[in-house]
Amino acid sequence: MERNTLVGVDFLLMGFIISGLGFFLADDIPIASFGFALAVIGALILMIVPEAVPQDAIKSLLKDAVRNVEIILEEAGLRNAAYFTQIEGEVRAFVPLTGPDGKPSPLRFAELESAPRRFVVNLKDMRGLLIIPPGNELVRLAKVEKGADLEEALRSALVEYSDLARGVLAVEENGGTTMKVQITKPQLGSDSPYFNDALGTPVSCVAVCVASVVKGVPVRIVEEKYDPGFIRLTLECSGGL
Amino acid sequence: MDSRQRFVLAYAAIAMIPFTVFTFLNTTDLGIFVSAYTIEYFALRLVMNPKLRLKVDVLGLVLLALFVYFVALRVANILGVALP
Numbered sequence: 001m002e003r004n005t006l007v008g009v010d011f012l013l014m015g016f017i018i019s020g021l022g023f024f025l026a027d028d029i030p031i032a033s034f035g036f037a038l039a040v041i042g043a044l045i046l047m048i049v050p051e052a053v054p055q056d057a058i059k060s061l062l063k064d065a066v067r068n069v070e071i072i073l074e075e076a077g078l079r080n081a082a083y084f085t086q087i088e089g090e091v092r093a094f095v096p097l098t099g100p101d102g103k104p105s106p107l108r109f110a111e112l113e114s115a116p117r118r119f120v121v122n123l124k125d126m127r128g129l130l131i132i133p134p135g136n137e138l139v140r141l142a143k144v145e146k147g148a149d150l151e152e153a154l155r156s157a158l159v160e161y162s163d164l165a166r167g168v169l170a171v172e173e174n175g176g177t178t179m180k181v182q183i184t185k186p187q188l189g190s191d192s193p194y195f196n197d198a199l200g201t202p203v204s205c206v207a208v209c210v211a212s213v214v215k216g217v218p219v220r221i222v223e224e225k226y227d228p229g230f231i232r233l234t235l236e237c238s239g240g241l
Numbered sequence: 242m243d244s245r246q247r248f249v250l251a252y253a254a255i256a257m258i259p260f261t262v263f264t265f266l267n268t269t270d271l272g273i274f275v276s277a278y279t280i281e282y283f284a285l286r287l288v289m290n291p292k293l294r295l296k297v298d299v300l301g302l303v304l305l306a307l308f309v310y311f312v313a314l315r316v317a318n319i320l321g322v323a324l325p
Contacts, residue, residue: 037274047294
């Protein structure tokens with residue numbers, strides 16, 4: 001049993017004992033209420049989920065991961081918006097060598113799924129880098145599923161599970177092929193220009209991972225407006241719908 | 242200090258206020274203490290929004306039930322109706 005859980009149980013039991021003794025034996029309401037408050041504190045210790053790793057430590061680890069991807073993209077000179085797609089249950093970001101005009105067809109993405117897993121992709125007309133975006137593991141841990149409500153899934157992953165934002169709003173347009181997402185108070189920013197252009201800022205990157213799993217088709221960022229107070233995203237599904 | 246410690250310490254600190262005040266005023270109604278703790282709990286939860294282990298806030302429900310009971314008791318007392 002975790003140490004804090006024991007402390008919680010101790011507080012809860014002591015609280016009930018003091019409260020009971022104060023109310024029934026001593027007939028002293030302040031003592032009974034003191035015991036009650038102790039029991040509430042004990043219950044709180046038991047109920048609230050502890051932070052296994054401090055938030056600052058997680059953020060610093062993520063920053064280093066973002067910097068690594070930034071170095072790779074800078075070396076490759078890639079700034080094109082990545083396509084986030086699910087391959088064998090994992091989200092991968094395909095950063096194409098060509099811009100939006102040379103957009104790969106949905107058929108090519110289907111071929112990518114059966115192709116060998118390689119960092120550098122050179123499959124017929126699809127050339128680029130296939131990387132694991134920050135957010136892939138988070139989407140798995142937050143149990144985001146295909147076909148779920150987009151706003152609900154984003155809120156579950158970004159607000160409730162990871163605390164990366166304070167709120168999320170999502171609207172689907174054009175029959176679900178375009179999604180507009182507003183993320184309030186993102187807790188992480190990035191000053192890596194290549195990363196931001198290709199994968200979006202870290203919180204947006206997680207949001208696109210969620211969207212790609214929910215939609216089950218490749219998704220990319222069409223437009224991103226970043227402000228310390230909010231992020232406005234326009235996402236586009238590539239085929240399949 | 243993690244979010245759980247912050248929440249528990251904040252609750253302990255603000256729960257001390259009604260306890261001290263009501264004790265100083267020689268309050269002999271447990272319902273007043275419990276109501277104050279309940280209101281403080283819900284207010285702090287709204288402000289700090291801690292993550293709970295369970296989907297249902299059991300403590301919140303228990304506190305709310307007690308709050309409703311004590312209020313009902315007070316209302317019945319005013320109306321002159323006997324409650325258990």
